[in-house]
Amino acid sequence: MTPTLPATVSASRKPLTADALAGLVGEGRQLSRLDVRETAASTNTAMLEAVRRDAGAWPAFSALVADHQTAGRGRSGRSWATPQGAALTASFLLRPEVPGDELGWAPLVVGLATVRTLRDAGVGAYLKWPNDVVVESGVKPIPGWGRWRKVVGILCEMAPRSGVDQEAAVVAGIGINVSQSSGELPVPHAASLYTLGAGWLDRVALVKSLVAHLRDGVAMWEADEDFPQVHAAVEGVCASIGWDVTVATPSGESVMGRVTGLSPSGALVVATREGEREILAGDVTVRRA
Numbered sequence: 001m002t003p004t005l006p007a008t009v010s011a012s013r014k015p016l017t018a019d020a021l022a023g024l025v026g027e028g029r030q031l032s033r034l035d036v037r038e039t040a041a042s043t044n045t046a047m048l049e050a051v052r053r054d055a056g057a058w059p060a061f062s063a064l065v066a067d068h069q070t071a072g073r074g075r076s077g078r079s080w081a082t083p084q085g086a087a088l089t090a091s092f093l094l095r096p097e098v099p100g101d102e103l104g105w106a107p108l109v110v111g112l113a114t115v116r117t118l119r120d121a122g123v124g125a126y127l128k129w130p131n132d133v134v135v136e137s138g139v140k141p142i143p144g145w146g147r148w149r150k151v152v153g154i155l156c157e158m159a160p161r162s163g164v165d166q167e168a169a170v171v172a173g174i175g176i177n178v179s180q181s182s183g184e185l186p187v188p189h190a191a192s193l194y195t196l197g198a199g200w201l202d203r204v205a206l207v208k209s210l211v212a213h214l215r216d217g218v219a220m221w222e223a224d225e226d227f228p229q230v231h232a233a234v235e236g237v238c239a240s241i242g243w244d245v246t247v248a249t250p251s252g253e254s255v256m257g258r259v260t261g262l263s264p265s266g267a268l269v270v271a272t273r274e275g276e277r278e279i280l281a282g283d284v285t286v287r288r289a
Contacts, residue, residue: 009179009181009194009201012085012178012179012201012202012203013083013084013085013086013179014085015038015067015085016036016065016066016067016085016088016203016204016207017036017067018034018036020204021034021036021065021204021207021208022034024063024207024208024211030061030208030211030212030215031061031062031063031211032059032060032061032062033057033058033059033062033063034062034063034064034065035050035062035063035064035065036064036065036066036067037064037065037066037067038066038067038068039066039067039068039069039070040064040066040068040069040070040089041069041070041071042069042071042072042173043064043065043066043069043072043089043090043091043173044091044155044157044171044173046064046066046091047062047064047091047093047159047171047173048157048159048160048171050064051093051159051160051169051171052159052160055159055160055161055169058093059093059095060093060094060095060169061092061093061094061211061214061215062092062093063090063091063092063093063211064090064091065088065089065090065207066089066090067084067085068082068084068085068089069081069082069087069089069175072089072153072173072175081186082175082177082180082184082186083180083184085179085203086177086178086179086180086184086192087175087176087177087178087179087180088174088175088176088178088203088206088207088210089173089174089175089176090173090174090207090210091171091172091173091174092110092171092172092174092211092214093159093169093170093171093172094106094110094169094170094171094172094214094218095167095168095169095170096109096168096170096218096221096222097167097222098221098222100168101265102227102265103158103168103170104265104266104267104280105221105227105230105234105265105266106156106170106172107130107131107154107155107156107172108127108129108130108230108234108262108266109217109218109220109221109230109234110154110156110172110174110214110217111127111130111131111132111133111152111154111234111237112127112213112217112230112233112234112237113210113213113214113216113217114133114152114154114174114176114210114213115127115133115237116213116217116237117206117209117210117213118133118151118152118176118193118198120200120209120213121193121198121199121200121206121209122198122199122200123135123151123193123196123198124136125151125152125237126237126238126239127234127237127238127239127240128148128150128238128239128240128284129238129240129259129262129268129284130266130268130281131153131154131155131156132150132152132153132154133150133151133152133153133154134148134149134150134151134239135148135149135151135191135196136148136149136239137149137191137196142188142189143285144189144285144286145189145285145286146286146288146289147289148189148239148286148289149189149190149191150177150187150189150190150191151176151177151190151191151192151193151196152174152175152176152177153174153175154172154173154174154175155172155173156170156171156172156173157170157171157173158170158171159171172214174210176193176206177190177191177192177193178192178193178194178201178203178206179192179193179194179201180192180194180195181194181195182195220233226264227264231262231264231266234262234266235261235262238262239289240259240268240284241259241260241261241262242258242259242289243258243259243284243286243287243288243289244256244257244258244286244287244288244289245257245258245259245270245284245285245286245287246284246285246287247268247270247279247282247283247284247285248282248283248285249279249281249282250281250282255270255272255277255279255282256270256272256287257270257271257272257273257277258270258271259271259284260276263278265278265280267279267280268282268284
């Protein structure tokens with residue numbers, strides 16, 4: 001049964017169109033290219049395929065936005081769907097001028113930009129390492145999440161190169177839960193801007209703010225030799241620091257301990273009984289936050 005939504009929410013679900021976002025594109029503007037689609041299975045998949053066909057047609061800070069994403073992808077092959085017009089789903093092509101071994105910072109820089117966007121909207125957002133944006137809701141704890149709720153998912157993937165001299169490119173997919181009611185959210189640990197009481201449900205305004213913060217974040221990353229500013233800025237918004245966690249690593253190992261910070265490479269530093277561990281990738285569940 002489809003829930004009855006308040007008029008303010010229904011109004012916020014007006015279609016995202018190229019005309020509404022046209023001011024972002026062009027010489028001297030925030031985006032170099034913008035492709036707005038009525039529907040896409042996954043904006044990341046669509047952009048990766050487009051870049052594979054013709055990388056030269058997609059310069060840095062190109063974006064692909066879907067009014068409705070039907071089969072979004074997350075880490076480890078997870079998928080989800082959202083009601084028409086209820087989420088902001090977009091992928092951005094980044095070509096950061098940083099050493100190749102520092103590209104692991106990409107989801108954290110994108111997460112920082114997203115946190116700042118939501119804080120502009122009045123939401124007390126934080127980064128959950130490595131690629132979620134969360135809020136502390138104060139409601140009943142959920143195993144693995146405590147009182148934290150996920151409002152944004154981020155997926156960064158390397159784009160294919162068309163030649164040996166082409167710089168590295170990252171496709172950064174961002175999915176923001178905007179106007180879903182509690183009954184429309186895909187999992188119990190999810191939240192939307194609407195369920196959090198945010199007054200800013202305009203997806204056009206969110207895109208504009210997100211693009212501005214993303215450009216600022218990438219510029220800081222590129223200019224920051226050895227990344228002390230990026231490191232400090234990301235740690236400053238990372239809710240995971242101080243949590244007692246279990247981290248499931250890609251190798252199948254489970255690491256238990258307290259998060260003490262991030263390494264210079266952006267890895268999660270976990271103090272275990274055996275000593276500090278640096279985790280480059282893994283799923284973090286909360287034991288105590």
